[in-house]
Amino acid sequence: MTICRSLNSNSETGIAIGGTQLLNPLPAQCTVVGAIATAVRKVDASKSGLLNLTDFDSTVLVDTSQAQADVTVALPSAFPSKGRQVTIKRTGAGKKADGTAVPVLITATAGTVESGANLTSAFSSAILVSDGSQWWVVGRSG
Numbered sequence: 423m424t425i426c427r428s429l430n431s432n433s434e435t436g437i438a439i440g441g442t443q444l445l446n447p448l449p450a451q452c453t454v455v456g457a458i459a460t461a462v463r464k465v466d467a468s469k470s471g472l473l474n475l476t477d478f479d480s481t482v483l484v485d486t487s488q489a490q491a492d493v494t495v496a497l498p499s500a501f502p503s504k505g506r507q508v509t510i511k512r513t514g515a516g517k518k519a520d521g522t523a524v525p526v527l528i529t530a531t532a533g534t535v536e537s538g539a540n541l542t543s544a545f546s547s548a549i550l551v552s553d554g555s556q557w558w559v560v561g562r563s564g
Contacts, residue, residue: 467493467516467524474498474531479508484541487514489524497550497557500533504554512564515544530557538562 460480465473468488474496475482484493495510497503516524526541528548535557539548546564550557 464513467514467526472496475508481509481511483511483513484526485513486516486524486526486544489514489516490518492525492527494527494529497528497530497535497552499531500552500556501554503552503557505552507549507551507560508557509547509549509561510541511545511547512541512543513545528557533557 461478462481462483463479464483464485466488467473467484467486468490471489471491472494473482473484475498477498482495484495486493497508498506510526510528512526518524523542523544528535528539528541528550533552533556535550536559539550539557539559541548541564543564547562548559549561551560552558
């Protein structure tokens, strides 16, 4: 199996990762034949009410089962993150003292986040992508 190869056919350049089948022409600038693995980080929201995402975060599982106050997830600045995609999932069903759900509030250190990104129900999730000035919700469940 080829790990990575650069292809150039018909004046089209791209990268194919994995597989043994030559794709001509390449369907995209980067074609992956097989599974993709990205970083997954699980966070206990009861230990901190603020989580700053790092350059290494791709999927973040926010465990709210023991949390009793709002949890804020701060996305990195939208500008240098253009094209970056992040998935945030609220796990657990933590409740505040007044019986209301512990929300996961999604903000950005710079730029804005499209409204409706916050996770307020148990096991809800959001997929966000940056266009260089704002984080947009491109997928949501729950």
